[in-house]
Structures are given as C-alpha cells and as structure tokens.
Amino acid sequence: MEKFSTVIIGGGAAGIAAAISAKRRGQSVVICDRMPKLGKKILASGNGRCNLLNEKLDESFYNPSSRPLVRSIFEKFGKEEIKLLFKELGLQTYSEDGRIFPRTNQSSSVMKVLEMELARLSMPIELNFEVKSISHSRGLFTVAAKGGRSIECEKLVVAAGGRSYPALGSDGSCYKMVENLGHKIVEPVPAAVPLVLKERLCHVLQGQKIAASVKAIINQRTACEANGDLLFTNYGLSGTAILDVSEEISIAINRQKVRDVLLSVDMVPFMDKDALKLEISKRIKDRWKAEDLLAGVLPNKFHFAFEDKEIGSDAGKITDAVKSRIFKVVETKRWNEADFTAGGIDVKYVKPGTMESTVVKGLYFAREMIDVCGKRGGYNLAWAWASGFTAGQTT
Ligand SMILES: Cc1cc2nc3c(=O)[nH]c(=O)nc-3n(C[C@H](O)[C@H](O)[C@H](O)COP(=O)(O)OP(=O)(O)OC[C@H]3O[C@@H](n4cnc5c(N)ncnc54)[C@H](O)[C@@H]3O)c2cc1C
Structure with a gap:
C-alpha cells in the first residue's frame, strides 16, 4: 500500500489550497480526486469569471452558527493572506463593487496559476480516484478507492465539497464516511438556488x-x-x-x-x-x-x-x-441548479483555528464539506482558500 504523510480528498479550491500549504511545509502530500481533472467548479465559478474573494471579508457574511469558526480562521488566514497567496502565484486581480476577479476575467487564469504552483511543488495527483471508504486505526488513515487501490496516511484532509452541481465532481459521497467516523452531519440542502x-x-x-x-x-x-x-x-x-x-x-x-x-x-x-x-x-x-x-x-x-x-x-x-x-x-430547484450547499459537517466537530476534527486526531476538513455557507460575492471561494490553506498548514 502506498503511504503519504498527508492525503487530500478533493482537488477543488479547498483541496488545492490545502495541498499547497501542506507541501510547502515539506510534507509528502497527494491529492485524490474522483474526476479526470482538478478544479472543475473553480472553472465554472462566477459565470466563468471566478469571483475569488471580496474586499469586505469577515464572519458576518456566513451563516450565524459558523461565525466563531470562520472568524478563527480568517484571523490566521484572511483577505490579506488570500490576496498575497494569489499575488505571489502571479495572478493580477481587480475589484468590482468589492468583488475580486482575475484581471483576465477568466476563471481559467485562476486554475492556471494554481496548477503551475502544483507543478512547481511536484505535487502527486491521483485523478479518477473515487474514495469509497475511510478507516482509522492506530493513528493511521486508510483511504480506499473504487477499483481496490488504497493509500495510507497520518494526516487526512477531507475537502470533497458539498452536493451542488454533481457534474462538476462533488456529489456528497464523503458525508457518510465522515459520519461513520463520529461526526454529525447537518442535513445538506441546496442554496443560491431558484x-x-x-x-x-x-x-x-x-x-x-x-x-x-x-x-x-x-x-x-x-x-x-x-x-x-x-x-x-x-x-x-x-x-x-x-x-x-x-x-x-x-x-x-x-x-x-x-x-x-x-x-x-x-x-x-x-x-x-x-x-x-x-x-x-x-x-x-x-x-x-x-x-x-x-x-x-x-x-x-x-x-x-x-x-x-x-x-x-x-x-x-x-x-x-x-x-x-x-x-x-x-x-x-434541486442540486443541479444550486450554486452552494447549506449544511454539512456540524461546526461543533471542527476545532477553531485549525480545521481539525474534534473527535479524530489528524483528520481535517475544508470548505463546502462543513456547515459553513457564505453569501454570494466571493465569500464561498474565500472560505475555501482560507479553510483549505489552514487545514493543510496545521500538523
Ligand atoms: C456554478 C457555480 C458558480 C459559483 N461561483 C462562485 C463565485 O464566483 N464565487 C464564490 O465565492 N463561490 C462560487 N461558487 C461556490 C464555490 O465555487 C464553491 O463553494 C467552492 O468551489 C467549493 O470548493 P470545495 O473545494 O469545497 O469543493 P469542490 O470545488 O466541489 O471540490 C470538491 C472536489 O472533491 C472531489 N470529490 C468529491 N467526492 C469525492 C470522492 N468520493 N472521492 C474523490 N474525490 C471526490 C470532487 O470531484 C471535487 O473536485 C460557485 C459554485 C457554482 C456551482
């Protein structure tokens, strides 16, 4: 069985941010995603323009129960840190009514700079790797995929998204696995939906x-x-x-x-x-x-x-x-027309400031998996970068 220090399930915005921060700290990291390509939702975001952040960023733009957790993360990795992350990756941005977009107005530019950083870090990426089960014993996680492959790790970041737009990859398949490890799931429902x-x-x-x-x-x-x-x-x-x-x-x-x-x-x-x-x-x-x-x-x-x-x-x-x-x-309307998911892992099961599970040591969560839902205007991607980067950083 292959072994890495950190496995990231999900190569969306949160998973990519987690992978970058973990690898920069010298951990051996692999991203596993069930899709043949990473970041499909990033490409679809903002009608293809990717509203990646907002100038006014604080916890008040998120559902009330999530605010203490969101605040604890933004205190460590907030608007300025997200801006710096993308500036260092070479992405030029501009603001329109506070909403921040890439200068090119193309979400593919955001994906391009992220992919270049993954390549610079020689990040191992397992595509078409559909996780079917997660088990945990004696401080080690075993992540098993459809088809029989398994990877072992000491630290696991689950960033497998919510249930919206399943054609872009996230279909809610990891909720049950996380529930089986002792976490409560707040019933996910479609949000930003007609x-x-x-x-x-x-x-x-x-x-x-x-x-x-x-x-x-x-x-x-x-x-x-x-x-x-x-x-x-x-x-x-x-x-x-x-x-x-x-x-x-x-x-x-x-x-x-x-x-x-x-x-x-x-x-x-x-x-x-x-x-x-x-x-x-x-x-x-x-x-x-x-x-x-x-x-x-x-x-x-x-x-x-x-x-x-x-x-x-x-x-x-x-x-x-x-x-x-x-x-x-x-x-x-249902999941195929909902931009966001409201619901997911109950925030009480996530440690403020680190994104680690309160019940399983070494298990971390990021963005849409958790019961944190932001307003439209770049708040959901902002939370993805911030929660992902923090989850990857903590050891
Ligand atoms: C059409 C649309 C437009 C949007 N526009 C904006 C916007 O402009 N600004 C904004 O802030 N937010 C926007 N959002 C919301 C934002 O894109 C999401 O909240 C954010 O991308 C979620 O990131 P994530 O990494 O948590 O999940 P995702 O991007 O969904 O990534 C999860 C990844 O996990 C993988 N995965 C899932 N299950 C498994 C499994 N069992 N095994 C392996 N891999 C798995 C998936 O394939 C996927 O790649 C938009 C959403 C949609 C749908």
Whole structure:
C-alpha cells in the first residue's frame, strides 16, 4: 500500500489550497480526486469569471452558527493572506463593487496559476480516484478507492465539497464516511438556488428581468431580504435577489419541512408606495387604458400583474399588486441548479483555528464539506482558500 504523510480528498479550491500549504511545509502530500481533472467548479465559478474573494471579508457574511469558526480562521488566514497567496502565484486581480476577479476575467487564469504552483511543488495527483471508504486505526488513515487501490496516511484532509452541481465532481459521497467516523452531519440542502412557485404570472412574464426588493416570510415572520435582479421563469422566480434569500427558504422547506413560506416582492423599489399610487390615480383619472397604467414604470407586459387579479382600476390595489406582491413558494430547484450547499459537517466537530476534527486526531476538513455557507460575492471561494490553506498548514 502506498503511504503519504498527508492525503487530500478533493482537488477543488479547498483541496488545492490545502495541498499547497501542506507541501510547502515539506510534507509528502497527494491529492485524490474522483474526476479526470482538478478544479472543475473553480472553472465554472462566477459565470466563468471566478469571483475569488471580496474586499469586505469577515464572519458576518456566513451563516450565524459558523461565525466563531470562520472568524478563527480568517484571523490566521484572511483577505490579506488570500490576496498575497494569489499575488505571489502571479495572478493580477481587480475589484468590482468589492468583488475580486482575475484581471483576465477568466476563471481559467485562476486554475492556471494554481496548477503551475502544483507543478512547481511536484505535487502527486491521483485523478479518477473515487474514495469509497475511510478507516482509522492506530493513528493511521486508510483511504480506499473504487477499483481496490488504497493509500495510507497520518494526516487526512477531507475537502470533497458539498452536493451542488454533481457534474462538476462533488456529489456528497464523503458525508457518510465522515459520519461513520463520529461526526454529525447537518442535513445538506441546496442554496443560491431558484424557487418554484405555482403562479400563472410567472409563466406569463417568463423571460422578464427587473430590479426588485424581495422579502422571505417564513411562518409569518420576515426571515431575510435582498435587493437585486428578479427573473420570471416558466417554473417560478430566479435572479440575484431570489438567490440571496434562497438559503433561508431552502433550509425552511427542505430541512425543517415548513410549508408556510411566502415571498413579498416589491417590483417598483425606486418609488415609494404613496408616490406610485398617486401616479396611477392620475393615469386612471386621465382615462389611460388599463394595460397602459404601468407604462414607463415597469416593462410593458407587467399590466398582467394586476389584470390577473381582476382589480381593474383601483389605484391602491394595483400599487399593492406590484409593490407588495405575495407569492407562495412551493419548493426550491434541486442540486443541479444550486450554486452552494447549506449544511454539512456540524461546526461543533471542527476545532477553531485549525480545521481539525474534534473527535479524530489528524483528520481535517475544508470548505463546502462543513456547515459553513457564505453569501454570494466571493465569500464561498474565500472560505475555501482560507479553510483549505489552514487545514493543510496545521500538523
Ligand atoms: C456554478 C457555480 C458558480 C459559483 N461561483 C462562485 C463565485 O464566483 N464565487 C464564490 O465565492 N463561490 C462560487 N461558487 C461556490 C464555490 O465555487 C464553491 O463553494 C467552492 O468551489 C467549493 O470548493 P470545495 O473545494 O469545497 O469543493 P469542490 O470545488 O466541489 O471540490 C470538491 C472536489 O472533491 C472531489 N470529490 C468529491 N467526492 C469525492 C470522492 N468520493 N472521492 C474523490 N474525490 C471526490 C470532487 O470531484 C471535487 O473536485 C460557485 C459554485 C457554482 C456551482
């Protein structure tokens, strides 16, 4: 059986960062990945541009239960250290509204500098190595793959990702293995995911994109709010505003089995309610046709927003139909359309400052395996670099 001091399961952002830091410290390291290529999710990230970090980086951009762990890692390896890591690898970056991208606007540039560093470090990489079991006895881990191969190590970093976009490699297959070693798994659910509604209006307006404010109302309480794009689709709603409230909604629907989940949508966030009502009242008084009452305020088809409610020429009701429209959320889209995973290894099982397991010595975790989910804007890759680099560094 082959033996390394450190085995990294998963060659995504977190696994590559872990491998680089472990190898730089002189450990014998191997990356094992089930895919024929490393970093497929990095290449797909940011619509091919890879939003790798954010200028404003702290724990407040992550789910509340994870914040002490996230803070402990960013204190050691935060925004400045991530910037320096990439600067030293030769990656030029720029910031757009705080979101940091490679100058080339191509995620392949991020992968290229990482691959060059792996080559400089003569990093052994086992591709098509699908881990099927992990066992631990007398201070040694045995990592066994489909096909019968096994590797032994003293230190194991599990960076096998979550469950989103399984075609890019991470399918959640390592959760059970980690659970069998004594860790609790918080049920993973899709996050940054479109929402499914049973609303004729979505079908009628499919393809229309507007700027909107959205509130998620779960069990009659406002759980979260977001501003951004709202995209009507044949199944429901998508767009950045929806993706930003989808984590709380997904946890409620998919994990907690809550059925009372509503969205309150303001389709005219640039006008207050009274101003819009007054404008519509004037138009009604001036005998504008019903289908023209929102002309110049919303795209032309949006008169369907009040026509289907048969609220005719009541300025107050028309205003409500577009400024505080209530939609019932039926379900979320599934893993193939979710950018992130919410859930994973319970943070209580991960030691702050090191990423080591609290129950198995020598076992480390990084990024999407753990119940840490960041906001959109570079926070998930930032956590991948930081948690991965720290996990690889600690011996
Ligand atoms: C379409 C899309 C766009 C995104 N854009 C951004 C963005 O712009 N900015 C941002 O911050 N975040 C973005 N994210 C999220 C971010 O990419 C992920 O959170 C991050 O890449 C996760 O890194 P990871 O290393 O934990 O997991 P992954 O990148 O998923 O890597 C895990 C690796 O483990 C391997 N693996 C899994 N199981 C096994 C096994 N049993 N045996 C061996 N290998 C295994 C997989 O093949 C994979 O290569 C995006 C996500 C998606 C899906």
